[in-house]
Amino acid sequence: MQNFDKTRYTGRWYAVAKKDPVGLFLLDNVVAQFSVDESGKMTATAHGRVIILNNWEMCANMFGTFEDTPDPAEFKMRYWGAASYLQTGNDDHWVIDTDYDNYAIHYSCREVDLDGTCLDGYSFIFSRHPTGLRPEDQKIVTDKKKEICFLGKYRRVG
Template structure:
């Protein structure tokens, strides 16, 4: 029995070290100009609290001075039964690493979100897929207590077959494999605009 407990403790310790936020790798040589444009969320790991549910689109914009902003929209449910399309604006603050930003929400999103999140681009090929990650609350052991993540595609129909294995590996690297759900695109925000 003691051997079992010790083995379990070592496995837990190894998992915690693998899953520490400080060990998460982001895309190298991130090019925000190639990244700019429209992305469709096709999968997401939800955080705690109210958040965009489906029909999620994001448009990243790079200004002449190199600063980046984003607009996004998606369906939310307020007061347990009121469906609406939320329009959001985010500004990004530089952190010294090109693929790591601090993101601040503006407008109605400030009521839906916590307002100042890490926003990391974990991986992208710029033309087909992108993986975003944010840890809102860090545990004492360096793992994340409250995170969210988006799998984005340039195509509203979803990921290409050849991108799915890469995305699955990245989900595993984030210690979030099995925690994502599909994001539907039904035209809700088009019809409610």
């Protein structure tokens, strides 16, 4: 995404759909909060439902810090959970598209193959609205899903 403005991006986002990676991951009820401090450093918190030990449901709290790259919409995201059983990582992370006020499409690659392609990644469709995407944003988001070859790969989350 060209001309990404991380300050405009700050605030609360509600996940409405996601493409899952391999392993333990937030299942649903995902809410992310992005912040930028006075030095320009972006951080994020997220919470959502997870299932651990095959059948134990709980709410997980995750934290993330971002390292800037030459592309303003690309970050290196280091993340960890509030509890030791939650995953940690240091993933490449992109904001594919956003209008800042209504929708955002995130993509992250957890594991890169030798040829540079992504072996294991995940993606979120976020809305600023807890009720989901507005009808006028749904076509834009669908077109972007086609563009990144993820059409049909997402599942709805509430």
